[in-house]
Amino acid sequence: MRIISGKYKGRRLIAPKKLPVRPTTDMAKESLFNILNNYFNFSNLKILELFAGTGNISYEFASRGATPITCVDADFGCVNFIRKTADELDFDITVLKSDVFKYLERCHTSYDIVFADPPYDLTQEQFERIVTLVFENEILDEEGMLIVEHSKDTKLEHMMHFTFSKHYGGTVFSFFEIESEEDEEEEDDFDEED
Template sequence: MRIISGKYKGRRIFPPKGLPVRPTTDMSKEALFNVLNNHFSFEGLKILDLFAGTGNISFEFASRGCTPITSVDADFGCVKFIKQIASEYDFNIAATKSDVFQFLERNKATYDIIFADPPYGLDQKTFEKVVLTVFEKKALQEDGMMIIEHSKYTKLDHLPHFSFQKSYGGSFFSFFEFEKSDEESDEDSEEE
């Protein structure tokens, strides 16, 4: 696992064996952050990483200057590892051991970017519920973006706020945003 860009570019991180995870590949992660780079300036963005696993995505955001970052995972070993790396690298990451849906129910904060990487083995309805709950609980800033990583067998493009999808290898990323008002769309086309 490698940090691709930012302050700790090129740094390798070695999670302990036996964590119940499937980390996003470096190739997929690089492609994902290239997309995000076109939408955001990372410095100071508030991030929520759901089903955080090894913290792979959280560390990438932290290396690029995002702060604060909240990483949520139900596995004690994953949360412990994220806390350890955050401490070593002085990353502003709060790792929380929680079921994602319970966390979203309690959460009062809003975030610029919400990334979710549920286990691919979860059913379609669970993936849909992650997206729907984020919007229902108003966890995303109005100009923010939610990204959910999934396999080709999961279809999310029918959900409200779906914006676009990218695929890299066996991973798919579905992006969700609030619809821009006509006024904002006009400004965007004037800038082009």
């Protein structure tokens, strides 16, 4: 795994082989951050990474100046690896060992970007629940973005707040945003003209 840009551009990180993870490929990660570059200045963005695994996405955000970052994962080995790596690179990353669904149910903090990379074998209902909990519990900042990584077999475009998706091989990123009142008014005006 490699940090693509920012302070630690080119830094390679080796995760223990025994971790139960499927890290986002460098190609997909680079494409994701190319998209995010068009929406955000990364400096001081507040980030939440769910099902953090190796922390791959969080290191990329941290290298580009995002802070603070919270990582949530249920696996003890993953949590330890992220803590160790964050300490080595002096990243402002808080790592929580928790079931993601329980965390989302009790979370009272809002973030600029929420990135979720659940195991691809979660059920359709579980994927939908992630999206629902983020918006129901107002975990996303008004100008923020939720990104869910999933396989092409999972469909999320019918969910509220869905804006677009991007496909990279077998990987799909689905993007969700809070609609502003202006956007809703424009839609209402358009509907009246029909």
